[in-house]
Amino acid sequence: MMLKKRLLLGALLSIVLVTAGCGTSAPKAEAGAASASSAPASGGSGPNSPVTPQPTSPPASTTVVQGNPDQGKQLFDSNCASCHAVDDQKIVGPGLKGIYGKSALPNNQPVNDANLAQWMKTGDAQMPGNPAMSAQDEANISSYLKTLK
Template sequence: MKKLFVISVIAFTIYACGNPGETKEATNTSGAATESTAGGNPSYDPKRGEGKFENVELPASLDVAMAQSGKQIYEVKCASCHKLSDERLVGPGWKGVSSKHKPEWLMNFITNPDAMIDQDPELQAQLEICLVRMPNQSLSDDDARHLVEFMRQNDGVK
């Protein structure tokens, strides 16, 4: 019975990952090859991501109250898959994530993970490693901003 359960979980995981799309090569008007995603969106900005956040200004110093709220959100919605170190659990660890990605990218991914995974080659590569798509947690814009502040705190911003 236990073996059947394990096989079922593995099968579900493979099914749930679906086909996030493969990177395809397209030709621009000058005849040179350019990279676009299977979603066919050559205008996708890997620094900003896909979503409504275009320019998020962060203060130089940490907003401690916002970071505390973000920590509470992390503990409820994120901690089951993400560690605060660089160690992978289900998803990648969060250490250094606020310096690796712009806040616009983080907030777009938090609030719009499906479109981001479908279009972002880096996320598609991460999916191949983790084997599980990040679920849409239906977080608000404020929740996403608070999580970004908590990520900054985790990365040592004072």
């Protein structure tokens, strides 16, 4: 008798869990995640068919954007050149010649594309950042700065 109760309880619990998982409202997908209404895998159809996971885009912080030094020069000239020279001379901020050969930024972070992009976005008390700068603009300016040897 006890075994029948356990089997009945197990079956009932299974039905409840399956029914709860088949609700009509789809879970909210995170940005970049595959939606719950993805197409079924090839060869299957219907609500119980397996779903092929859809690839998701990597987070923005790991997306590699190719920079264009010519576009970077234009952006630098219109946004940065009033404070930074392309040689060793200080205007308001330091000259940026050879910045990629330096060991650290003014915030003591190593000089690399990610840290430089973050620095351009946030700045500090002495340099205003540009939080609206796109990843493409960051890559273009960084690409241009690499030419200043």
